[in-house]
Amino acid sequence: MNLYDLPPVAAVLDAAHALLMHLATVLTPFAGASSAAAAIVLVTLLVRAALIPVGISQAKAERTRARLAPRLAELRRRHAKDPDRLQRETMALYADEGASPFAGCLPMLIQAPIVGVIYALFVLPTIAGHPNALLEQTLLGVPLGSSLAGSIASGTLTPGALLVFGTLIGAIALVGELTRRAFRPQPTPQDGPAARPGEGASGTDAAAAVLGSAAMLRVVGLLQFVTAVIAAFVPLAAALYLLVTVTWTLGQRLVLRRVYPLPPALPALPA
Template sequence: MDLYAFPPLAAILDAAYSGLLLLAELLQPLAGDAAAAASVILVTLLVRTALIPIGIAQAKAEQNRSRLAPQLRELQRRHRRDPERLQRETMKLYSDEGVSPFAGCLPMLAQAPVLAVVYALFAFAAIAGHPNALLAEHLAGVSLGTGLFAAVGAGTATLATFAVFGVLIAVIVVTAEITRRAFRAPDAERTDAAPLAGAAGRLVGALQFTTAVIAVFVPLAAALYLATTVVWTLVQRLILRRRYPLSPA
């Protein structure tokens, strides 16, 4: 069953298709043959701009968890032999203080529908019954609909394919590693002192590197979206960390 054929989703996809083509046409004088790729980057930046309030909420939640670190350590000391009680008391503390241990996951979850649309726009030969003109668009000689894994499997991968995907995947991996090092959770927020916060932190860290794996399987346009958004995320978090610094350990 093709979920994108469901009428409401098909209408959204068709509207996104028309909008991206129009945006590519507007960018043509500036970006030339890379206008469609530039459109994907611009859409990514617009989406991330709209999600800035969520990023601020995430930074505030990190700051609040840091502020609660002494209380989390005390809970660990008192209930270290009773993990279930520790988890209940930890959640009660978060609830009483209005802090979410999973705030770090919100930006990635909020982007999932947009990434699904970008993926579909460059994965199907036809959109709403008409040929998909976006598949004729390229970046550095590689079709925006090309997937690295699919191209290698079909024997159609070229040097340009490996080069373009290699650059994007390298950007994702390097950015993820910088993010991991820059935002490593303090001791008090790790699993032994705050199980749920630690789990959320590990999940966010894992997803950062999983993004590089995903980029291998999705169309080039979606990989471009992923690379752009991980760089944005790093820059945004660095700025917000200065605005909302963590409490001293």
């Protein structure tokens, strides 16, 4: 059974299709042939504005994680060989602080169905039994339902389309790099440089901790560019949504970091 044929899903897609087409009509005097793309930008901005309270919650969760980082690192060191105990102790630590380790995941969970709807709107030839008029819409002459990877595979990629895709994906990568630089954490050994002989990790273990932390930071840095890779495979409309989203997210995080600066870390747990 096709998921998109289920009545609730078809109803949501039909309503989203009607909304975008109506907005495109309203925006035509201002955006011309790219009115549907402008409608996507407008909808994205409205969605992100509605999620501002969630962003505030995420900023507060980031403060909590920064404050608890030494204690979480100590728990990982103590219970490295007992995952169940580590999970219980971690949850207990968050409970004592009145926080949740999952508080920062809500924005991604909320946006996932929105991206899914936009993706479906620009790949399905029919929606709720009627032709999908959105597939006829363009951005600077490039169909919103086309993708860079699909155009290359089909041999239909034109210089104009390459310029549009390249600009969009390059902008997403640039925002990813700016985000990486603005919020780059610093690697620290779990036991600190002042550990006395016989306490905590050995010098070799501490060095390994630093190297492991540095490797983890490199992975986190690369994750900032995953969105740019995804944008090469999804329809142009979804890539446009992603660009507006990552740009808004960067600006919002910069503002919230000033409003909710990271506090000093708590001391490590007593032995």
